[in-house]
Amino acid sequence: MQVRIEIRPTTRASGGHALSPAETVVALAALVHRFSDHDLSVQGRRSGDPLFPAPLLVDADLMACSLGESLARAGRRPREGGAADVTVTVDTAAGNGSEAVVELAEHLAADGLDGAVAGAVQHFVDEIARLPHVPLRSIGTVAPHEEEELVGLSGDQWDGSTSLPLVHQLVERQALLRPDSLAVSDGRRELTYAELQSAAARASQRLRAAGVEPGSLVALMTERSIDAIVALLAVAMAGAASVPLDPSYPAARLRIMLDDPRIAAVVHSGELVVSAPAGAAVLPLAELTDRGAPGSAPWQGDAGQAEQPQDALFAVVFTSGSTGVPKGVEITHRGVARLVTDEQCTGFTADDVMLQYAPLTFDACFLEIWGALASGARLELAPQGPLGLGELAEVIEERGVTVLWLTSGLFHQIAEYEADCLRGVRRLFVGGDVVSPQHVDRVARMWPHVELVNGYGPTENTTFTCFHRINHDGPPGLGPSVPIGRPVARTRVHVLDRYGQLVPAGVPGELWVSGEGLARGYALRPDLTAERFVTPQEGPLRGVRMYRTGDRVRFLAGGAMEFLGRTDLQVKVNGFRIELPEIESALLGCTGVRQACVIVEQDAVGEKCLASYVVAEDADGRLGLELRRALRAQLPHYMVPTRYTVLEELPLTHNGKVDRARLATTTTNKG
Structure with missing residues (x-):
């Protein structure tokens, strides 16, 4: 790709002269580096003659230099690795400025990059000339008028003095408005809003009697059930936060999750597979929610509920960790409330029937449970355990579900094989991974009354950060991807380059998120919290607490946001967020494994699956079965690869890293 750029003469504030041709090349190369997110090897020429003794390597080290310091690096020998990328x-022409022709290697020729470079270069060059002693990475690429545009795209302003109710207060409000309306049902048993509130109030009293105090944590080791909903509400009413745990997780993993001194009680619905923390009460779920227990009291409004600040902790949800240790994300009441009260995003009504199918350990359940109960809708619980596709379709139809949340992979299967079950659905949330435009189009044409909502967001910003409502007034007319849309209420989104500077609309960058959906951080992990939850000390976002998502995105022409991929080794499979290094670490701990790499591939029906590639100590055809058995004892089921391939060696890139792209073409010894 070739970009021809005109650069007006610019005057350096301290030196009083325009940039030299060599300095112009440095400025242009730095701009392309930031917009493409690639390290570059640059050859500069003036009228065909080289400007530098050797190609200039544009990387993080160079960007830490000022303009003058960068020129001193131009004579150094670059790293090995082929021809120049730029x-x-x-x-x-004397007095007439410069005309530059930028030639990009094919792998850098991204849509819109040429126009972005041409549009931003004059402001960037002017800033470099004005600030010749400032590191290149600290110089902004966005002009003031573009900053105003980005502010408009980043999200609505809100009055920080306007508080949100606590989550259990939202449910209590519905109990006062419609006490006799059905709140929750599992197909056999049901509770009205008044009955739900009364049961939760009594359970809350029992939690307090067992030693649960405001600020405590209560581990809930149970599957979805009406009693589990009562317990979740009771924990919040007691001023504590729930820690949902899957009873099927390996015992070693559960012990890690329970290793928190704030855990005051463990509530379980079956056999307790691990010991509770010292000093924590152990309460069977049936006992906690026993409606006929002696000494129980009826619900009396908010009597006895603990006083809590708006940013009180609501739940700790564990996600995969890159170091091999799961991370507990500390979700606040404010984060959940800001999601479920956003009518543009969630849009629940009191007439709706919401299906609760997501595991309680998955933050999607916040939308299902509290979105329904905060709106006066009926929450229909799917049967426990995973359901077959036909079974799920039957539940959707037989229970009269009108609002539904599906992971992208499950949505694709429903759209392909069981789309008839959506005839009664009014609103369908899809998310957890990239959504197929073809399946969106299929459902939209088959059931044009269904409003599809593509929801995006990391757990660290409470379920949804952005949402995109797809228009069904006609064929969706989607492009190669479904946008992730615009931010949820009280949420702001910012697209930054690798140096924390804003990039113009249309340019890819990392998504940073701010607002009231942000988690407090990671439980008992101040180091990791400081790494991911940052507050810039300079630039247009200085003083704003933000979460670095690690997702690459860009603003589209209409203002919606497009998801482009990850900047690291985190993936989403079946809605679960997985750090590939955690699985690789577990594989390396297995007998007979010298090297390991895990990637995401497609299975026979086109859905994502985890595939592991290992270098073994000795060739053994049974190694794949042994590894699968070993990982099942260490990792939750969704992190256990479905494919195992034994190689003599892992392919490497020219800089010595595992070449994951080449692994996907390897076919020998599949296990």
Whole structure:
């Protein structure tokens, strides 16, 4: 790709002269580096003659230099690795500025990059000339008028003095408005809002009697059930936060999750497979929610409920960790309330029937449970355990579900094989991974009354950060991807380059999120919290607490946001967020494994699956079965690879890293 750029003469504030051709090349190369997120090898020429003794390597080290310091690096020998990725030819006519031709290697020729470079170069060059002693990475690429545009795209302003109710207060409000309306049902048993509130109030009293105090944690080791909903509400009413745990997790993993001194009680619905923390009460779920227990009291409004600040902790939800240790994300009441009260995003009504199918350990259940109960809708619980596709379709139809949340993979299967079950659905949330436009189009054409909502967001910003409502007034007319849309209420989104500077609309960058959905951080992990939850000390976002998502996105022309991929080794499979290094670490701990790499591939029906590639100590055809058995004892089921391939060696890139792209083409010894 070739970009021809005109650069007006610019005057350096301290030196009083325009940039030289060599300095112009440095400025252009730095801009392409930031917009493409690639390290570059640059050859600069003026009228065909080289400007540098050797190609200039544009990387993080160079960006830490000022303009003058960067020129001193131009004579150094670059790293090994082929021809230049960028060639800049500069022609200068005295007094008339410069005309530069930027030639990009094919793998850098991204949509819109040429226009973005041409549009931003003059402001960037002016800033470099004005600030010649400032590191290149600290110089902004966005002009003031573009900053105003980005502020408009980043999300609505809100009055920070306007508080949100606590989650259990939202449910209590519905109990006062419609006490006799059905709140929750499992197909056999049901509770009205008044009955739910009364049961939760009594359970809350029992939690307090067992030693649960405001600020405590209560581990809930149970599957979805009406009693589990009562317990979740009771924990919140007691001023504590729930820690949902899957009873099927390996005991070693559960012990890690229970290793928190704040846990005051463990509530379980079956056999307790691990010991409770010292000093914590152990309460069977049936006993906690026993409606006929002696000494129980009826619900009396908010009597006895603990006083809590708006940013009180609501839940600790564990996600995969890159170091091999799961991370507990500390979700606040404010984060959940800001989601379920956003009518543009969730849009629940008191007439709706919401299906609760997500595991309680998955933050999607916040939308299902509290979105329904905060709106006066009826929450229908799916049967426990995973359901077959036909079974799920039957539940959707037989229970009269009108609002539904499906992971992307499950949505694709429903759209392909069981789309008839959506005839009664009014609103369908899809998320957890990239959504197929083809399946969206299929459902939209088959059931044009269904409003599809593509929801995006990390757990660290409470379920949804952005949402995109797809228009069904006609064929969706979607492009190659479904946008992730615009931010949820009280949420702001910012697209930054690798140096924390804003990039213009249309340019890819990392998504940073701010607002009231942000988690407190990671439980008992101040180091990791400081790494991911940051507050810039300079630039247009200084003083704003934000979460670095690690997702690459860009603003589209209409203002919606498009998801482009990850900047690291985190993936989403079946809605679960997985750190591939955690699985690789577990594989390396297995007998007979010398090297390991895990990637995401497609299965026979086109859905994502985890595939592991290992280098073994000795060739053994049974190694794949042994590894699968070993990982099942260490990792939850969704993190156990379905494919195992034994190789003599792992392919490497020129800089010595595992070449994951080449692994996907390997076919030998599949296990």
